Amino acid sequence: MRISNIDIHMPVRLAFATFAIVGCAWAQSGGGIGLPPPVTHKPTSPQQAGSAAIPPRGIDPSSLEAAGLAGTTLANWSGSFVRSGTTYSYTMLGTNPALGSATTTVSAVLIPLKLIFSDGTVLDATAPIFGNSRSTEQLIEQSPLFQNVAFAPGGASVGTTQYIDAFQRANFWNYVNTSAKNYHVRFQVTPMPVQTLTVPAYFGYTEAGPGSRIGYVDYNWWDGQLGVLLYRLNIQTSTLPMFVNYNILQYSPDFTYAGYHTAFGNPAQVYLSAGFFDQGLFTYGGDIVFLSHELGESTDDPFVDNIVPSWSNPQTGGSCSDLLEVGDPVSDLGIGTYVVNGYSYHPEDLTFLPWFSGAMPSTSVNGWYTFGNNYSGPSTCSGGSIR
Amino acid sequence: MNNTLRTLMGAALLACGTGILRAQDAGTPHVVITDNDVYRAPNSAAVFQLSGSTLRSSTALSTTGWGISTGFFGTNEQAVATVGTTVCTFVSDPGSDDIAAFNTTNFAAPRLVGNYVDLTGSGAYTGIALAARGSLLIAGYSASVNIGVWTINSDCSLTSSSAASNNPLEAPVNDLAISPNGSTLIVTFGQTTPGVDSFAITGTTLTKKGSYNTTGNTAGIDITKDSKYLLIGDYSLASTEIDLFPINSDSTLGTEDYYLTSGGGADSNNVWLSPDETVLYVSNNVGFQVTTLRFSETAAAGHRLAFACISSILKNPIGGTIYYTGSMATESGTGKGGYLYVAEYGNPSAVALLQIPANGCPAEVSGSPFTNSAIGFPVTLVAYPSRPF
Numbered sequence: 001m002r003i004s005n006i007d008i009h010m011p012v013r014l015a016f017a018t019f020a021i022v023g024c025a026w027a028q029s030g031g032g033i034g035l036p037p038p039v040t041h042k043p044t045s046p047q048q049a050g051s052a053a054i055p056p057r058g059i060d061p062s063s064l065e066a067a068g069l070a071g072t073t074l075a076n077w078s079g080s081f082v083r084s085g086t087t088y089s090y091t092m093l094g095t096n097p098a099l100g101s102a103t104t105t106v107s108a109v110l111i112p113l114k115l116i117f118s119d120g121t122v123l124d125a126t127a128p129i130f131g132n133s134r135s136t137e138q139l140i141e142q143s144p145l146f147q148n149v150a151f152a153p154g155g156a157s158v159g160t161t162q163y164i165d166a167f168q169r170a171n172f173w174n175y176v177n178t179s180a181k182n183y184h185v186r187f188q189v190t191p192m193p194v195q196t197l198t199v200p201a202y203f204g205y206t207e208a209g210p211g212s213r214i215g216y217v218d219y220n221w222w223d224g225q226l227g228v229l230l231y232r233l234n235i236q237t238s239t240l241p242m243f244v245n246y247n248i249l250q251y252s253p254d255f256t257y258a259g260y261h262t263a264f265g266n267p268a269q270v271y272l273s274a275g276f277f278d279q280g281l282f283t284y285g286g287d288i289v290f291l292s293h294e295l296g297e298s299t300d301d302p303f304v305d306n307i308v309p310s311w312s313n314p315q316t317g318g319s320c321s322d323l324l325e326v327g328d329p330v331s332d333l334g335i336g337t338y339v340v341n342g343y344s345y346h347p348e349d350l351t352f353l354p355w356f357s358g359a360m361p362s363t364s365v366n367g368w369y370t371f372g373n374n375y376s377g378p379s380t381c382s383g384g385s386i387r
Numbered sequence: 388m389n390n391t392l393r394t395l396m397g398a399a400l401l402a403c404g405t406g407i408l409r410a411q412d413a414g415t416p417h418v419v420i421t422d423n424d425v426y427r428a429p430n431s432a433a434v435f436q437l438s439g440s441t442l443r444s445s446t447a448l449s450t451t452g453w454g455i456s457t458g459f460f461g462t463n464e465q466a467v468a469t470v471g472t473t474v475c476t477f478v479s480d481p482g483s484d485d486i487a488a489f490n491t492t493n494f495a496a497p498r499l500v501g502n503y504v505d506l507t508g509s510g511a512y513t514g515i516a517l518a519a520r521g522s523l524l525i526a527g528y529s530a531s532v533n534i535g536v537w538t539i540n541s542d543c544s545l546t547s548s549s550a551a552s553n554n555p556l557e558a559p560v561n562d563l564a565i566s567p568n569g570s571t572l573i574v575t576f577g578q579t580t581p582g583v584d585s586f587a588i589t590g591t592t593l594t595k596k597g598s599y600n601t602t603g604n605t606a607g608i609d610i611t612k613d614s615k616y617l618l619i620g621d622y623s624l625a626s627t628e629i630d631l632f633p634i635n636s637d638s639t640l641g642t643e644d645y646y647l648t649s650g651g652g653a654d655s656n657n658v659w660l661s662p663d664e665t666v667l668y669v670s671n672n673v674g675f676q677v678t679t680l681r682f683s684e685t686a687a688a689g690h691r692l693a694f695a696c697i698s699s700i701l702k703n704p705i706g707g708t709i710y711y712t713g714s715m716a717t718e719s720g721t722g723k724g725g726y727l728y729v730a731e732y733g734n735p736s737a738v739a740l741l742q743i744p745a746n747g748c749p750a751e752v753s754g755s756p757f758t759n760s761a762i763g764f765p766v767t768l769v770a771y772p773s774r775p776f
Contacts, residue, residue, distance in 0.1 A: 058426065
C-alpha cells in the first residue's frame with residue numbers, strides 16, 4: 001500500500017491527504033488507501049487539461065516577507081482587503097504599489113525538458129516545434145512574457161513591458177496611474193541546459209496530436225522528477241525555476257495538468273511547470289497560454305496561501321475555490337494575439353484583485369475585472385467550496 | 388552505582404523475567420535506524436540505541452540528500468551490512484535519487500562515506516528500496532521501475548555493478564529481499580496487479596526467473612533462514628493477509644499458499660519472522676497493533692500459518708498521534724527476538740518498543756513509543772545487530 005505524504009505542519013485535511021486544487025477536486029494520485037494511478041488511466045481528451053495550484057508544503061507564512069527582504073526567497077509583499085466584513089490577507093511578488101514606484105526583478109531560470117518515451121517518441125523543448133524552426137525554449141524566451149511589448153487594454157497604455165508586469169501594473173492601476181508610475185515586476189530569465197527524463201512505460205505514453213505527438217505522464221512521477229532536478233541543479237530559493245516542456249500533459253486520477261505552480265520549504269522555493277502546446281490542441285491557443293497562466297499565478301499567489309472569498313469560474317460554474325489564483329477564473333480566455341518576432345502568441349487573460357475583493361467599481365485599469373475585460377463584475381460562488 | 392552496573396543489573400532483571408540473555412547485556416550496542424525521508428530538504432536517518440527497555444536517540448545520520456516523504460509500507464529505505472569488521476549503513480534519498488553510505492562501525496560517531504547515484508535509477512515516486520546481503524546492496528528504484536546492483540566495498544563505499552537500466556521491472560517496486568543463502572532476489576509490487584517476481588543472483592548479475600500472481604496485494608517480504616520459504620505481508624485494510632511461497636533451488640517459486648487470518652488486525656504490509664522461526668510478527672499498519680501468527684515450515688500447505696494473538700493497540704506518543712505503523716525488527720538473534728521494534732509514522736514519529744515473552748505475544752513496554760525529533764516520513768526501520776538471517 002502506498003502511503004501518502006501528510007504534511008504534519010498543516011492540519012490534516014484528510015487522513016490520507018486528499019488535496020484540493022483550484023478548479024477541480026483532486027485526490028492525489030495514489031493517495032491514501034489505494035493504489036498509485038494505474039497505467040490504464042488515460043485522459044480521454046487533452047481538452048480536459050487545465051492548470052492548477054498545488055498546495056504548498058512546509059511553508060512558514062510568518063517568515064516569508066522577511067525572507068524576501070533577505071533574498072532567501074522571492075521578494076514579496078503583503079496586503080489585505082475587506083469583503084463582507086472579513087479581512088483577507090494576501091502575498092504577492094514585488095513591492096507594495098501603494099508605497100510608490102519600485103522595480104522588482106525576479107530572477108528566473110528556464111529549464112527546458114526533454115522527455116524520452118518508451119515508444120521512442122522524444123518531446124524536446126530545445127528542438128524545433130511542429131511547423132516552426134524554433135524550439136519551445138526559444139519561443140518562450142522571445143515571447144511577450146519576457147520581451148517588451150506595448151500593452152494597452154481598452155486603449156489605456158499600461159506600458160511597453162513584459163506581460164506579467166503589464167498585468168500587475170493594470171491590476172494596481174489606481175496607484176500606477178497616480179503615485180507609482182514606475183512600478184514594475186519583471187522577470188530576468190536565464191536559460192539552463194536541457195534536462196532529459198526517460199519515462200518508463202508504466203508512467204507515460206504518447207498519442208497522435210494535431211502536430212507532434214502528445215505526451216502523457218503520471219503527475220506524481222513528473223513532480224518527483226522535478227524535485228530531483230531542483231536538487232541536482234542546485235536551484236536557489238531566491239530564484240523562480242520554470243520547467244517548460246513541449247506537448248506534455250500530466251495526469252492524475254481526477255485531473256490532467258497542462259501546468260501548475262506551487263512552493264515548498266523554509267525558506268520557500270517557488271516553482272512552476274508548464275507545457276508549450278501545438279496550435280489546435282486546445283480551444284484557445286496553445287503556445288504560452290499555460291505558462292502565462294502559471295507565471296501570473298506565481299506572481300499573485302506565489303506561496304499558494306492567499307485565501308479570498310469563495311469564487312467559481314463564471315464560464316464553467318461548478319465548485320468554488322477560495323484561493324487567489326488569477327488564471328483559473330479566466331481559463332481558456334485570451335487577451336488577443338501578440339505577434340513577436342514573427343510568431344503569434346496567445347497569452348491567457350488574468351484576473352484583477354478587485355474581482356476577488358469585490359471592489360465596485362474596480363480600481364484596476366478602466367475599472368475592469370480582468371486584463372482582457374472578460375467579466376463585468378466581481379466574483380461569486382455558484383457551487384460548494386472545495387478547498 | 389555507575390551507569391554500566393545499573394544497566395547490567397537492569398538487564399539481568401529483564402533476562403530473569405524473560406529467560407532471554409541478550410547481546411546488549413554483553414555490551415554490544417543495539418541500534419534502530421529509520422530513514423526520515425524528509426521532504427525536499429536535507430534528509431537524515433534517526434538512530435536509537437537500546438538501553439535496558441528504553442530507546443535513546445543517538446547521533447543521526449545526515450545524508451545531505453533529499454527525501455520525498457511518501458512511499459510504500461514495504462519499501463525499506465535503510466539497510467545495514469557488515470563487511471569484515473566494518474559496519475556499513477545505507478540510507479536512501481529518493482528526493483535526490485542517491486544512496487548515502489555511512490561507516491557506522493561506531494554508531495556514536497558515524498561517518499558519511501559518499502552519496503551514490505545510478506543515473507538510470509530514480510526513486511522519486513515511492514522511494515528507493517534497499518536490501519543488503521554480504522557485500523551486495525540491491526536497490527529497487529520506484530520511479531525508473533528497475534533495480535540497480537551495487538557492491539559494498541570494505542570502506543562502505545559503493546561500486547555500481549549492474550546499472551538499474553539492465554534490470555527493468557513491470558511496475559514500481561514495493562519491497563525487495565535477498566534470500567539468506569544469497570541466491571534469490573524477491574521483489575513485490577504495490578500496484579494494481581498484485582504479484583511477486585523472483586530473480587536468481589549470480590555474483591552481481593540478476594536473472595529473472597518468474598513473475599507470479601498473488602491473491603493478496605503484496606508488500607513487505609521475509610524469507611526463512613534456509614531460504615526455502617517466502618512470506619509476504621499484504622495490504623488489506625481490514626484484515627491480516629499473508630502470501631507464502633516455497634522458493635525452489637533454482638530461484639523459481641512454488642505454489643502460492645495464501646492466508647486470510649482470523650483474529651482481527653487491520654492491514655498487514657510488514658512481516659518479520661522470529662529468530663527461531665516459530666512465529667511471524669505482522670504489523671497492522673492502520674490498526675496500530677501487532678498480530679502474531681504461529682509458523683511451521685514443515686506443516687502442510689494451508690496450515691503453515693495460524694493466528695496466535697494480537698497485541699494491544701500501540702500507544703500514541705505523548706501529545707501526539709500515530710498515523711501508521713510500519714516495519715518491524717527484533718532485537719535478539721535467538722528465540723522469539725527479545726524486543727520488537729515497530730516504526731511509527733505520526734506526529735511526532737516514533738519507534739515503539741515491545742517486549743516479547745516466550746509465547747511470542749509482544750506487549751509494549753512502559754515509556755514506549757520513543758519519539759523521533761526529525762520531521763519526516765519514517766515508516767520502515769532496520770536493527771543492528773538483529774536476527775542472523
